[in-house]
Amino acid sequence: MADSVIDPDTGASLEYCHLIKGPDAKRWQQANMIEINRLTDGRLIKGSTGTKTISFIARSKLPKHKKATYLRVVSNYRPSKADPYRVRWTVGGNKIEYAGDTSTPTADLTTAKLVFNSVVSTPNAEFATGNISDFYLFTDMDESEYMWIPIQFLNPEVMAAIVDERVLAKISKGMYGLPQAGRLAYDQLVLNLGRNGYQPCKRTHGLWRHVRAPSFFHWWSTISESNTSANSTRSIYLPRCAKITKSPKIGPENSTWASS
16 A cells, blocks of 8 residues: 555645545545544444454553554555545554564565466466455554554544543554564464464475365465366365455455466
């Protein structure tokens, strides 16, 4: 997601602080409230469910060994989406003091080419890709982080009890900008795939192989050397991918299936 919206008339970059003063201010404020609702307990929007990623706390609750970072609000206009007005809250990761491992093994271009060549050159092979929505986010953390939120980024619905110029938020789950977010998500992926028979290949980052079945899991794709039809294989592997990654949003509407 880009970190600004381009003004079609002037070509200037507009961030959230500018957008809430423009002609579509109400839509951007609504998008911001949806983001706050998503990150908190979901009480702002009736019938919705929050993730409890952050919670607003008194500044006296900031642990002495912790330093609170800052909030960065990212806005983008996505005309292809059902709701094109997009707002995401991100964490100022450069202010986070985290001593743990933040590296994440990733597949390189050579691995991707080998995977694609394997699909097209293997008789009866079938290939599926799926978008695991928000898998990078909401991962539980062993130790919480904290950030200051200026009141200008808070909607009236969440400002009733706020009397200071900024609010302290406790971050309990992964968010964009946290240096440890990628590693935490990767560790969860390894754990969930391992429970379902997939193990990382020792010398190839980003590639898993099933211990019994002739199938691979390449980050968000699955390869099966199966003689079954595409429809039947899809009915097996898409629910399996949703299960092993704990993402119920994987389905035909956000996946691609191909046969060789």
